[in-house]
Amino acid sequence: MILRNRKQQSRERDLSQEPLRPETPFFAVGDVHGCDRLLDRLLNRLDKMRHPEALLVMVGDYVDRGEETSRVLRRIRVLSEGAGDLMHCIMGNHEKMLLDTLDDPVANGPRWLRHGGLQTLASYRVPPVLGQRPEAEWLEMRDRLAEALGDATIAWLRGLPLTWQTGNVVVVHAGADPALPIADQERGNFLWGHPDFRRTPRADGLWVVHGHTITEAPKVDQGRIPTDTGAYATGVLSAALVEEEGVTYVSA
Known part of the structure; x- marks a missing residue:
């Protein structure tokens, strides 16, 4: 066992x-x-x-x-x-993927969502972007996630x-x-x-x-x-x- x-x-x-x-x-x-x-x-x-x-x-x-x-x-x-x-x-690599998404959600967001990011967004009650959507929607998702995480948590993650x-x-x-x-x-x-x-x-x-x-x-x-x-x-x-x-x- x-x-x-x-x-x-x-x-x-x-x-x-x-x-x-x-x-x-x-x-x-x-x-x-x-x-x-x-x-x-x-x-x-x-x-x-x-x-x-x-x-x-x-x-x-x-x-x-x-x-x-x-x-x-x-x-x-x-x-x-x-x-x-x-x-x-x-x-870990998942913290890195989250941070990469905050830095460039259009380029890095889809990969993060495929590897567990959907559950993280749900835990912060942030709607995900699904499929081929305009850049503005990815940026809005990023901004809502950053607000939900808060500056202190983001700084803590970046400092790991x-x-x-x-x-x-x-x-x-x-x-x-x-x-x-x-x-x-x-x-x-x-x-x-x-x-x-x-x-x-x-x-x-x-x-x-x-x-x-x-x-x-x-x-x-x-x-x-x-x-x-x-x-x-x-x-x-x-x-x-x-x-x-x-x-x-x-x-x-």
Whole structure:
């Protein structure tokens, strides 16, 4: 089963990789995709685990596909702004598509709507543009969405980093080119992944925590720590507790 409660947690360690050496333990929460009720349940479960030293890291893709994007963004932004260095949020490709639509709705809006933007618009009660419509209608949709999001949320989204690192563990949204140092990666690798990421292990001893790719039963594999269990499709949202002792998966 995908669901793992506190009695079913799985602690894993990849013995072929350099030992995990995060400077601080942390929970990495997988792709939320507009599933606020699942996020609430998972955060409550993590809180009950009573691990006061563990930070909270969100791997991106907070928006689209699920029906509660507006609530998810409000919750995560308020939590992150109040938590300071105890919580870190990175950008996913769906946040990038939303921002690209705000910047140029005519060029980028159709693609975003095909990949989950319709649900985000619905959560903000903004009517979508469907089919081949005049530019003015796309601009009106953009303006209504920007007003519904608000300047503070848009600024927060634009300020999201692409990576977060502690010790020899880096968190990205989709992946990275295993042949290049993290500092030398193209931005698109972090947002959309790299063709070699899942088939070639890194040679620098760096562990990579990621979301983006749905996995039914997340498992540590050659230094990769997946977190996305497809919340919007499966009804299961997962997190990975990463610490020197290994990786523990927890789901709600």
